[in-house]
Amino acid sequence: MGKGFVMALDAGTTGVRTIIFNKNSEIVGVSSKEFKQIYPNPGWIEHNPMEILKCQLETIQDAINNSGVSINEIVSIGITNQRETTVIWDKHTGKPVYNAIVWSSRQTASYIEKWTEMGLNDVIRQKTGLINDPYFSASKIAWILDNVPNARDQANKGDLLFGTIDTWLIWNLTKGKSHTTDYSNAARTMIFNILTLEWDVELCNEFTVPMSLLPEVKPSNGDFGVTDSSILGASIPIRGNAGDQQAALFGQACFKPGMAKKTFGTAGVFVMNTGQTPYYLDGLTTTIAWGLDNKITYALEGVVFSCGSTIQWLRDGAKMIHGSSDSEWYADQIEDTGGVYLVPAFSGLSAPDWDMYARGIIVGITGGTTYQHIIRAGVEAMAFQTKDILNCVLENKEIAITELRIDGGAVKNNLLCQFQTDILGIPVVRPTVTEMTALGAAYLAGLGVGYWSDTNEIEKNWSIEKVFHPLMSKEKQRKHYQGWKAAVNLTRGWTKKLEIEEEETEVNIVG
Numbered sequence: 001m002g003k004g005f006v007m008a009l010d011a012g013t014t015g016v017r018t019i020i021f022n023k024n025s026e027i028v029g030v031s032s033k034e035f036k037q038i039y040p041n042p043g044w045i046e047h048n049p050m051e052i053l054k055c056q057l058e059t060i061q062d063a064i065n066n067s068g069v070s071i072n073e074i075v076s077i078g079i080t081n082q083r084e085t086t087v088i089w090d091k092h093t094g095k096p097v098y099n100a101i102v103w104s105s106r107q108t109a110s111y112i113e114k115w116t117e118m119g120l121n122d123v124i125r126q127k128t129g130l131i132n133d134p135y136f137s138a139s140k141i142a143w144i145l146d147n148v149p150n151a152r153d154q155a156n157k158g159d160l161l162f163g164t165i166d167t168w169l170i171w172n173l174t175k176g177k178s179h180t181t182d183y184s185n186a187a188r189t190m191i192f193n194i195l196t197l198e199w200d201v202e203l204c205n206e207f208t209v210p211m212s213l214l215p216e217v218k219p220s221n222g223d224f225g226v227t228d229s230s231i232l233g234a235s236i237p238i239r240g241n242a243g244d245q246q247a248a249l250f251g252q253a254c255f256k257p258g259m260a261k262k263t264f265g266t267a268g269v270f271v272m273n274t275g276q277t278p279y280y281l282d283g284l285t286t287t288i289a290w291g292l293d294n295k296i297t298y299a300l301e302g303v304v305f306s307c308g309s310t311i312q313w314l315r316d317g318a319k320m321i322h323g324s325s326d327s328e329w330y331a332d333q334i335e336d337t338g339g340v341y342l343v344p345a346f347s348g349l350s351a352p353d354w355d356m357y358a359r360g361i362i363v364g365i366t367g368g369t370t371y372q373h374i375i376r377a378g379v380e381a382m383a384f385q386t387k388d389i390l391n392c393v394l395e396n397k398e399i400a401i402t403e404l405r406i407d408g409g410a411v412k413n414n415l416l417c418q419f420q421t422d423i424l425g426i427p428v429v430r431p432t433v434t435e436m437t438a439l440g441a442a443y444l445a446g447l448g449v450g451y452w453s454d455t456n457e458i459e460k461n462w463s464i465e466k467v468f469h470p471l472m473s474k475e476k477q478r479k480h481y482q483g484w485k486a487a488v489n490l491t492r493g494w495t496k497k498l499e500i501e502e503e504e505t506e507v508n509i510v511g
């Protein structure tokens with residue numbers, strides 16, 4: 001057994017986790033904490049960066065306590081995080097100038113419209129691999145600078161710093177000594193050129209983002225500094241950093257081009273390794289999987305904004321279930337949804353439709369519909385959305401996907417996994433460790449200090465817990481999916497339609 005342990009800090013959208021791994025990738029200590037979701041207006045989602053930091057530090061302490069490992073036995077720390085979420089803080093006081101604007105927040109839609117009108121969509125796609133959408137960090141940075149009093153002046157004076165959650169945690173853990181991020185996180189900002197591997201001067205100018213705000217970009221197994229001993233009681237190297245979706249791809253040992261995974265967390269994200277070549281496909285985004293030393297691996301990505309958050313909404317919003325795992329029990333009480341579809345376009349439609357005006361819908365309700373049908377429709381929606389993405393990939397005859405590796409909090413749900421394989425028609429593979437995000441970050445951190453020697457060694461640690469095989473007839477699969485597509489069509493352009501209706505009503509009143 002290798003000396004010491006590796007610690008992963010996994011800062012997700014709804015909660016943070018700290019997991020301590022040994023050399024066999026076994027979990028020896030874990031702690032997690034949920035933090036507050038702030039909804040200042042419909043469609044806006046924010047987090048308190050200080051609360052994220054506090055919760056993360058508490059989980060580090062808890063994980064150390066419950067593992068029996070001493071902090072001095074941690075040889076390296078890896079960070080992984082909800083991506084795109086934007087924090088801007090004062091570099092002198094360390095105080096955020098505004099809440100963190102979360103990746104799924106829609107408050108910056110007007111910036112996206114403006115940049116579309118300016119004719120920037122093609123250059124954005126070409127340079128960053130992304131689609132002009134409020135999802136990515138660029139419009140969130142501009143919004144904070146334009147809406148927080150004095151923020152733009154402070155930024156112009158060089159007093160402010162920008163970071164995604166990885167950067168924010170690293171800056172605090174190192175007591176302000178390291179203002180850094182990695183290639184996989186930088187690639188999600190819409191201001192990072194994934195071909196030249198630099199912050200893009202032209203895009204920063206167009207988006208009015210001062211470059212003095214931006215962190216240094218490093219390989220994902222690079223040197224992100226050491227923790228200040230006053231914070232964790234020891235100086236530990238931070239040698240791994242990757243956005244959570246790319247970290248999960250790494251944890252799933254998808255090291256060869258064509259290998260893919262889907263993570264079922266708050267968001268649901270399909271990522272496929274495309275090797276050293278950036279690959280562009282309509283509806284999907286092109287991104288950086290990781291930079292290992294200085295070798296870049298690219299990926300094709302399909303994000304679904306509302307995946308596990310659909311179940312969370314059934315729990316916290318609709319109050320139809322008490323805990324997320326109840327969704328499986330209720331869904332299992334009935335054969336099917338009785339023709340009900342729930343399209344969770346809470347934050348608009350993401351890949352492959354990209355409609356920031358869409359909003360959620362439940363359709364097909366009859367007098368016989370019960371809450372169980374709606375719960376089941378919520379579970380099935382997670383699987384239908386995966387099919388929307390995989391269809392884009394499979395339509396391209398150059399790519400063959402014969403199985404899908406899955407991970408994330410929601411894959412504990414066996415009914416979801418079976419429905420997923422049924423609707424896709426390919427096997428779905430659930431590995432032994434489903435905390436892939438954290439494991440991927442741990443692997444990067446371990447590689448950074450030579451704890452694991454190379455990816456071959458890591459590959460050997462990946463093992464299967466269960467393979468789900470399709471049982472549904474092709475005809476049933478086709479019918480179910482047809483209903484889903486029709487339901488998705490109903491959600492399109494909703495907030496825009498409302499705006500137009502409102503304008504027309506005003507004209508009629510005035511007229």
Ligand SMILES: Nc1ncnc2c1ncn2[C@@H]1O[C@H](COP(=O)(O)OP(=O)(O)O)[C@@H](O)[C@H]1O
Pocket residue numbers: 012013014015264265266267307308309310311312324325326327328408409410411412413
């Ligand atoms: N048994 C379950 N069935 C369906 N969804 C679940 C289940 N358990 C957890 N979830 C969902 O999974 C999500 C949590 O997964 P996790 O990977 O921890 O997410 P994140 O990293 O985004 O915070 C939550 O949205 C939760 O509702």
Ligand SMILES: O=P(O)(O)OC[C@H](O)CO
Pocket residue numbers: 012013014081082083084103243244245265266267268303
């Ligand atoms: O919080 P998660 O794990 O669902 O991840 C969110 C994604 O990183 C958003 O891009």
